Amino acid sequence: DVKVTQSSRYLVKRTGEKVFLECVQDMDHENMFWYRQDPGLGLRLIYFSYDVKMKEKGDIPEGYSVSREKKERFSLILESASTNQTSMYLCASRLTGGLGAFFGQGTRLTVV
Amino acid sequence: GEDVEQSLFLSVREGDSSVINCTYTDSSSTYLYWYKQEPGAGLQLLTYIFSNMDMKQDQRLTVLLNKKDKHLSLRIADTQTGDSAIYFCAETWAGNMLTFGGGTRLMVKP
Numbered sequence: 001d002v003k004v005t006q007s008s009r010y011l012v013k014r015t016g017e018k019v020f021l022e023c024v025q026d027m028d029h030e031n032m033f034w035y036r037q038d039p040g041l042g043l044r045l046i047y048f049s050y051d052v053k054m055k056e057k058g059d060i061p062e063g064y065s066v067s068r069e070k071k072e073r074f075s076l077i078l079e080s081a082s083t084n085q086t087s088m089y090l091c092a093s094r095l096t097g098g099l100g101a102f103f104g105q106g107t108r109l110t111v112v
Numbered sequence: 113g114e115d116v117e118q119s120l121f122l123s124v125r126e127g128d129s130s131v132i133n134c135t136y137t138d139s140s141s142t143y144l145y146w147y148k149q150e151p152g153a154g155l156q157l158l159t160y161i162f163s164n165m166d167m168k169q170d171q172r173l174t175v176l177l178n179k180k181d182k183h184l185s186l187r188i189a190d191t192q193t194g195d196s197a198i199y200f201c202a203e204t205w206a207g208n209m210l211t212f213g214g215g216t217r218l219m220v221k222p
Contacts (some may be wrong), residue, residue: 042201042212094208099157100210103156106152106153
Protein backbone atom coordinates (compact mmCIF):
# COMPACT_ATOMS: atom_id res chain seq x y z
CA ASP A 1 0.00 0.00 0.00
CA VAL A 2 1.14 3.53 -0.76
CA LYS A 3 1.95 5.48 2.32
CA VAL A 4 2.04 9.25 2.53
CA THR A 5 3.13 10.47 5.92
CA GLN A 6 2.90 14.01 7.22
CA SER A 7 5.20 14.83 10.08
CA SER A 8 2.59 16.28 12.43
CA ARG A 9 -1.15 15.86 12.97
CA TYR A 10 -1.51 19.07 14.95
CA LEU A 11 0.69 22.15 15.17
CA VAL A 12 0.30 25.43 17.03
CA LYS A 13 2.61 28.25 15.99
CA ARG A 14 2.92 31.92 16.75
CA THR A 15 2.44 34.71 14.24
CA GLY A 16 5.69 35.48 12.46
CA GLU A 17 7.28 32.08 13.06
CA LYS A 18 8.81 30.08 10.23
CA VAL A 19 6.91 26.83 9.90
CA PHE A 20 7.93 23.63 8.15
CA LEU A 21 5.41 20.97 7.18
CA GLU A 22 7.02 17.75 6.02
CA CYS A 23 5.60 15.04 3.80
CA VAL A 24 7.17 11.72 2.84
CA GLN A 25 5.88 9.10 0.40
CA ASP A 26 7.22 5.61 -0.07
CA MET A 27 6.08 4.68 -3.57
CA ASP A 28 8.57 6.50 -5.78
CA HIS A 29 5.90 8.86 -7.13
CA GLU A 30 7.18 11.69 -9.27
CA ASN A 31 4.42 14.09 -8.36
CA MET A 32 3.70 15.58 -4.96
CA PHE A 33 1.18 18.19 -3.95
CA TRP A 34 0.32 20.47 -1.07
CA TYR A 35 -3.31 21.47 -0.57
CA ARG A 36 -5.03 23.51 2.02
CA GLN A 37 -8.55 22.67 3.11
CA ASP A 38 -10.94 25.23 4.57
CA PRO A 39 -14.65 24.85 5.32
CA GLY A 40 -16.77 25.70 2.30
CA LEU A 41 -13.72 26.13 0.06
CA GLY A 42 -12.79 22.52 -0.52
CA LEU A 43 -9.19 21.69 -1.41
CA ARG A 44 -7.06 24.43 -2.89
CA LEU A 45 -3.70 23.67 -4.45
CA ILE A 46 -0.78 25.60 -2.97
CA TYR A 47 2.20 24.10 -4.80
CA PHE A 48 3.09 20.94 -6.62
CA SER A 49 6.28 19.27 -7.73
CA TYR A 50 6.70 16.89 -10.68
CA ASP A 51 10.32 15.99 -10.02
CA VAL A 52 13.18 16.58 -7.63
CA LYS A 53 14.00 20.28 -7.34
CA MET A 54 11.06 21.13 -9.63
CA LYS A 55 8.09 23.08 -8.37
CA GLU A 56 5.09 24.86 -9.76
CA LYS A 57 2.72 27.31 -8.14
CA GLY A 58 -0.83 26.22 -7.59
CA ASP A 59 -3.85 28.40 -7.07
CA ILE A 60 -2.85 30.01 -3.75
CA PRO A 61 0.97 30.11 -3.42
CA GLU A 62 1.21 33.48 -1.67
CA GLY A 63 2.86 33.24 1.72
CA TYR A 64 4.21 29.74 1.05
CA SER A 65 7.28 28.15 -0.45
CA VAL A 66 8.25 24.52 -1.01
CA SER A 67 11.32 22.36 -1.18
CA ARG A 68 11.89 19.03 -2.89
CA GLU A 69 15.49 17.93 -2.47
CA LYS A 70 14.68 14.21 -2.55
CA LYS A 71 12.05 12.39 -4.52
CA GLU A 72 10.28 11.03 -1.48
CA ARG A 73 10.07 14.26 0.50
CA PHE A 74 8.14 17.46 -0.18
CA SER A 75 8.22 20.27 2.36
CA LEU A 76 5.87 23.21 2.69
CA ILE A 77 7.32 26.32 4.30
CA LEU A 78 5.47 29.23 5.80
CA GLU A 79 8.13 31.93 5.88
CA SER A 80 6.28 34.09 8.39
CA ALA A 81 3.12 32.46 9.67
CA SER A 82 -0.03 34.53 9.85
CA THR A 83 -3.39 33.83 11.44
CA ASN A 84 -5.06 33.51 8.02
CA GLN A 85 -2.86 30.47 7.40
CA THR A 86 -4.67 28.56 10.13
CA SER A 87 -6.01 25.60 8.20
CA MET A 88 -5.82 21.89 7.48
CA TYR A 89 -2.89 21.09 5.19
CA LEU A 90 -2.96 17.96 3.06
CA CYS A 91 -0.07 16.42 1.18
CA ALA A 92 -0.62 14.03 -1.72
CA SER A 93 1.48 12.07 -4.15
CA ARG A 94 0.70 10.66 -7.56
CA LEU A 95 2.34 8.53 -10.18
CA THR A 96 2.28 10.22 -13.59
CA GLY A 97 -0.58 8.60 -15.50
CA GLY A 98 -1.51 6.62 -12.44
CA LEU A 99 -4.84 6.28 -10.78
CA GLY A 100 -5.79 9.13 -8.48
CA ALA A 101 -3.61 10.53 -5.75
CA PHE A 102 -2.74 9.27 -2.31
CA PHE A 103 -3.12 11.56 0.65
CA GLY A 104 -1.46 11.95 4.00
CA GLN A 105 -3.52 12.19 7.15
CA GLY A 106 -3.37 15.99 7.21
CA THR A 107 -1.78 18.56 9.50
CA ARG A 108 -4.08 20.90 11.34
CA LEU A 109 -2.11 24.10 11.80
CA THR A 110 -3.24 26.83 14.16
CA VAL A 111 -1.43 30.17 14.08
CA VAL A 112 -2.01 32.30 17.16
CA GLY B 113 -7.48 24.62 -13.03
CA GLU B 114 -10.86 23.42 -14.02
CA ASP B 115 -14.08 23.88 -12.05
CA VAL B 116 -15.73 21.04 -10.19
CA GLU B 117 -18.91 21.77 -8.27
CA GLN B 118 -20.83 19.88 -5.64
CA SER B 119 -23.62 20.67 -3.25
CA LEU B 120 -22.38 21.30 0.27
CA PHE B 121 -24.58 19.11 2.38
CA LEU B 122 -26.77 16.01 2.28
CA SER B 123 -28.73 14.42 5.11
CA VAL B 124 -30.29 10.95 4.89
CA ARG B 125 -31.70 8.36 7.24
CA GLU B 126 -29.87 5.15 7.95
CA GLY B 127 -30.89 2.48 5.44
CA ASP B 128 -31.88 4.97 2.74
CA SER B 129 -29.91 5.55 -0.44
CA SER B 130 -27.69 8.62 -0.75
CA VAL B 131 -26.96 10.34 -4.03
CA ILE B 132 -24.14 12.86 -4.21
CA ASN B 133 -23.87 14.89 -7.39
CA CYS B 134 -21.00 16.65 -9.08
CA THR B 135 -20.51 18.69 -12.25
CA TYR B 136 -17.17 19.16 -13.93
CA THR B 137 -15.85 21.13 -16.85
CA ASP B 138 -12.91 19.36 -18.47
CA SER B 139 -14.29 17.11 -21.18
CA SER B 140 -10.86 15.55 -21.70
CA SER B 141 -10.71 14.05 -18.21
CA THR B 142 -9.58 10.44 -18.42
CA TYR B 143 -10.71 9.42 -14.99
CA LEU B 144 -13.14 10.87 -12.51
CA TYR B 145 -12.88 10.04 -8.85
CA TRP B 146 -14.76 9.98 -5.61
CA TYR B 147 -12.82 10.48 -2.40
CA LYS B 148 -14.06 10.09 1.16
CA GLN B 149 -12.76 12.09 4.10
CA GLU B 150 -13.64 10.98 7.59
CA PRO B 151 -13.38 13.48 10.46
CA GLY B 152 -9.82 14.54 11.19
CA ALA B 153 -8.34 12.37 8.43
CA GLY B 154 -6.93 12.75 4.95
CA LEU B 155 -8.75 11.82 1.75
CA GLN B 156 -9.17 8.21 0.79
CA LEU B 157 -9.87 7.10 -2.76
CA LEU B 158 -13.31 5.51 -2.68
CA THR B 159 -13.95 4.69 -6.30
CA TYR B 160 -13.33 5.97 -9.80
CA ILE B 161 -14.74 5.70 -13.29
CA PHE B 162 -13.00 5.73 -16.61
CA SER B 163 -14.35 8.37 -18.96
CA ASN B 164 -15.56 5.88 -21.57
CA MET B 165 -17.88 4.21 -19.06
CA ASP B 166 -21.40 5.23 -18.11
CA MET B 167 -21.70 3.31 -14.89
CA LYS B 168 -19.59 1.44 -12.41
CA GLN B 169 -20.85 -0.59 -9.50
CA ASP B 170 -18.78 -1.63 -6.52
CA GLN B 171 -20.78 -3.30 -3.74
CA ARG B 172 -22.96 -0.55 -2.22
CA LEU B 173 -21.48 2.14 -4.45
CA THR B 174 -22.74 3.06 -7.92
CA VAL B 175 -21.05 5.73 -9.99
CA LEU B 176 -22.93 7.24 -12.92
CA LEU B 177 -21.26 9.38 -15.54
CA ASN B 178 -23.10 11.56 -18.04
CA LYS B 179 -20.39 12.90 -20.31
CA LYS B 180 -22.75 14.98 -22.39
CA ASP B 181 -23.87 16.95 -19.34
CA LYS B 182 -20.51 16.60 -17.54
CA HIS B 183 -22.33 15.20 -14.55
CA LEU B 184 -21.03 12.60 -12.13
CA SER B 185 -22.95 11.03 -9.29
CA LEU B 186 -22.22 8.65 -6.44
CA ARG B 187 -25.02 6.53 -5.07
CA ILE B 188 -24.57 4.76 -1.75
CA ALA B 189 -27.14 2.04 -1.14
CA ASP B 190 -28.30 1.16 2.39
CA THR B 191 -26.46 4.13 3.87
CA GLN B 192 -24.93 3.48 7.29
CA THR B 193 -23.81 5.85 10.04
CA GLY B 194 -20.23 4.91 9.16
CA ASP B 195 -20.79 6.51 5.77
CA SER B 196 -21.03 9.94 7.42
CA ALA B 197 -18.11 11.88 5.95
CA ILE B 198 -17.22 14.49 3.37
CA TYR B 199 -17.22 13.22 -0.20
CA PHE B 200 -15.14 14.90 -2.87
CA CYS B 201 -15.37 14.37 -6.58
CA ALA B 202 -12.25 15.05 -8.61
CA GLU B 203 -11.22 15.13 -12.24
CA THR B 204 -7.85 14.91 -13.90
CA TRP B 205 -6.72 17.65 -16.22
CA ALA B 206 -3.52 18.56 -18.03
CA GLY B 207 -2.68 14.86 -17.78
CA ASN B 208 -1.36 15.07 -14.29
CA MET B 209 -3.38 17.44 -12.16
CA LEU B 210 -6.37 16.72 -10.01
CA THR B 211 -9.06 19.29 -9.38
CA PHE B 212 -11.42 18.69 -6.49
CA GLY B 213 -14.92 19.84 -5.86
CA GLY B 214 -15.75 21.64 -2.64
CA GLY B 215 -16.93 18.48 -0.96
CA THR B 216 -20.37 17.27 0.12
CA ARG B 217 -20.88 16.59 3.80
CA LEU B 218 -23.06 13.51 4.19
CA MET B 219 -24.86 13.18 7.50
CA VAL B 220 -26.58 9.89 8.24
CA LYS B 221 -29.26 9.97 10.92
CA PRO B 222 -30.02 6.79 12.88
